[in-house]
Amino acid sequence: MQTATDSSPGNDQPDEPIAGAFLTAPSSPPASSASVASSSFKLIARDDAGIAQAPCSLGGFDPWLHTGWIARGSPETWALGVGENRAPGGPPGQGVAEWCAQLRRGLDRTGRSGFDRYGSGNALRRVAVEDKRLLDAGADVHQLLPVRHRWARDRYLAACDLGRRWRPDRIDMKRDIGQWRAGPSEAERRIVERTLGFFSSASSLAASAAALGLYRHITNAECRQFLLRQAAQAAVHVDACEHVVASLELDPGRIFNMCHEVPSMTDRNEFLLPFIDTLIDPDFRTGTPDSDQKFLACVIVFVCLMQGLFFASAAGPVLALGRRGRMTGTARHFRYVLQETSAQRDFGIELIGQIKRENPQLWTRELRGQLIELFRVAVGLDYRWLEDTMDGAAPGLDVSAFKRRSRFLADRGSRDTGLGTLYPGDAIDPSPREPVPLRAVAP
DSSP: OOOGGGGOTTSOOOSSOOTTEEEEOOSSOOSOGGGTTTOEEEEEEEETTEEEEEEEEEEEEOTTOTTEEEEEOOHHHHHHTOSOSSOTTOOTTOOHHHHHHHHHHHHHHHTTIIIIITSSSOOSSOOOGGGOOSBSOSSOTTOOOSOSOHHHHHHHHHHHHHHTTOOGGGSOOHHHHHHHHHOOOHHHHHHHHHHHHHHHHHHHHHHHIIIIIIHHHBOOHHHHHHHHHHHHHHHHHHHHHHHHHHHTTOOHHHHHTHHHHOHHHHHHHHHHHHHHHHHHOTTOOOOSHHHHHHHHHHHHIIIIIIIIIIIHHHHHHHHHHHHTTSSHHHHHHHHHHHHHHHHHHHHHHHHHHHHHHHOGGGOOHHHHHHHHHHHHHHHHHHHHHHHHHTTTOOTTOOHHHHHHHHHHHHHHHHHHTTSOOSOGGGOSOSOTTSOSSOOOOOO
């Protein structure tokens, strides 16, 4: 029988330790690892076959897992099935079977977040490529290699390269400042201010969705790596808005509160927020058919409608001003922003496709019908924002052309996700001078 000292924290680890086996904490946590290291307990471990049980010696208390102990055992302990028939910290007479049931209830209550997803060592064997699923993988989410999705890794490296090539405070705003002080037209002022008002709030919302939502649920390391970069890019996009606002000496309180005070912006935000809130809800868990399908729908709305439609459409009017020689520095900010959000959108399309391939049962007729309706609603909301932003627009800026582009962007997202063509007459980008995604521009 293995003794407790074989795996106590102060000694060498036992031969071939079983990584990723967890014990739940008793009703009150131990005062220290030393106070519990002298007992032998029952081990519960997850593997491909399900739940496995065996006695083991306690390896100490891990403060990262406030609800559990990391336990270490050896093959001999596992095979012989020896140990005390008593629950850890429980009253005398509480059997192992009862404690195991308590452990399972703890797993059900906490979901996968506190145990085999974020624990320090959450697999019983080395991670293989086939283990690295996008949703509900049993493999260590922190292990980058081996890479399963090379496209995610390549997109991450490309994003890093672009990030080294631009910063908002390096873009020359002198010409914009001169034009603004000389007095822009009312149409130009409206376009610039509404564009800043939208991106200042929407970029922050996108950062939350990537870092607090998608990153928490996606279980593939290379995809999670890109999502962290995406969140950092979104933070820089907020900086870009702040830089333009400061350069033009605009009222930051008015610009940054337009999302609450301008109805056409508020309507778009209220459309998006239920889906973003679901992604960042700490009580939301994937792992069931219903929750996985809900997650997929939220990702499609975030990728195709927020990034692919609202972001790309909102940048259009100010980019058009730049092509006419007006507010060129401001336009250059949003050209970079659009380039990065377009790359994020393309990553998201790959992500959606892979989730569908891994979980084909999620792509039901009912879900497709709901998504098509959401796409049409989003186009209507974008129409309203364009009409509001381009009211009395400068000569040469035709709101109907931007509406055609809105339909193109929505149709592109619909086709790319497998929903089919929504607007047959708008399958070609009506704005060839601003292709999506944009090619890299020199700093």
